[in-house]
Amino acid sequence: MSKILCVLYPDPVGGLPTSYARDGLPQLTHYPDGQTLPSPEAIDFTPGELLGSVSGELGLRKFLEAAGHELVVVSDKDRANSAFDRELVDAEVVISQPFWPAYLTAERIAKAPKLKLALTAGIGSDHVDLEAASQAEITVAEVTYCNSISVAEHAVMQILALVRNYLPSHEWIVKGGWNIADCAERAYDLEGMHVGVVAAGRIGLAVLQRLKPFGVKLHYTQRHRLPAALEQELGLTFHTTLESLTKACDVVSLHCPLHPGTMHMVNEQILRGMRRGSYIVNTARAELCDQAAIVRALEGGQLAGYAGDVWFPQPPPANHPWRTMPHQAMTPHVSGTTLSAQARYAAGTREILECWFAGRPIRDEYLIVAGGKLAGTGARSYTVNAPSKVLAHT
Ligand code: NDP
Secondary structure (H helix, E strand, C coil): CCCCEEECCCCCCCCCCCCCCCCCCCCEEECCCCCCCCCCCCCCCCCCCCEEEEHHHCCCCCHHHHCCCCEEECCCCCCCCCCHHHCCCCCCCCEEEECCCCEEHHHHHHCCCCCCCCEEEECCCECCCCCHHHHCCEEEECCCCCCHHHHHHHHHHHHHHHHCHHHHHHHHHCCCCCHHHHHCCCCCCCCCCCCEECCHHHHHHHHHHHHHCCEEEEEEECCCCCCHHHHHCCCCCCCCCHHHHHHHHEEEEECCCCCCCCCCCHHHHHHHHHCEEEEEEEECHHHEHHHHHHHHHHCCCCEEEEEEEEEEEEEEECHHHHCCCCCCCEEECCCCCCCHHHHHHHHHHHHHHHHHCCCCCCHHHHEEEECCCCCCCHHHHHHHCHHHHHHHCC
16 A cells, blocks of 8 residues: 655635536547547546646545555645645655645655655656655656646747737726727737747747747747758747847747756846847746846836746745736746646546556656656756755745
């Protein structure tokens, strides 16, 4: 018998919904690159229902208890001696979502001698100290692709929200106004602008593909160049450096993982080199950007807008400066946890657990760390030695 510790975000303030806005979800069979969707032997939840909050339990309780395991679900995770800390000491598996990350620091890993699997129900395992996990021979896995398109849609929405000045215009309507000039004084067309993505992986590429019909000029940078045919199809300009891309673009959307090579990549110097009035959208990880430098760039007008859904820490304190900085269209970390995405990552979590308990290999694309080193997607997208700043938050 194993103890599985699941850290999930709290239920809605009014409790779990008794009915939903829509009936069911569209049926998908494959991701855009042909990868198959999660394929557990069975599921015990209804796709389209809330699974990522405490009472949703990722639909895992029946399956785990039928196999004789213990499932403990908590949301209290950050304060000293949190429920997460108390339960971690004898857990074999920890499941956490990036939206409500259970920061698995080296200190916490040292206090969890039975921990063997850290499973991210979503994408992005930077909340785990990957070096400490490697040393402790903990397998780290995530549900690759489960919410990549969800995030791409959110990024495109936030680009348009900023450039078109959508949220301030909406607020005038709610306030009872009809202030056309107030709405229009910061509103532009996206058409004709230069839009660049930092990383054209699963999400970044989907953003480029979705933006092509808008008549924009598309740019990207990452370590490996895309196939020439794809560059040609989308009309992409490749940049070998972030600096080159940010100088050439009006809108920059960030889509790379957080690791030592990407920490604070958007800093004072990069911001100074951008065109005055640029926009940044960050649905990847907050710590890709220097938090204070973003605020200064918005206040000084170097940036015309900043949007995203990722923060540090999560949840951010009530006085986090990104809540109140000007010209922002921030949301909580929600882009990857639509009801559509939840159904996929709950199924993917179950698939990984089925493999784990049956001693079957976990899909290579789901692996971040295995056998004491980066593996699978982790070996392709991450580096270890995560800076302590990212992982010291408890
Ligand atoms: P992928 O693994 O498909 O893509 C990651 C890309 O990052 C790769 O193309 C890689 O290309 C690139 N990359 C890595 N390091 C660098 C670097 N130093 N500079 C430029 N590019 C780099 O992942 P996804 O697209 O699915 O997800 C990307 C990230 O988005 C996740 O790691 C996660 O942090 C975030 N995310 C956020 C979600 C949300 O809810 N907001 C949900 C899902 C993901 P190369 O190796 O060639 O550099």
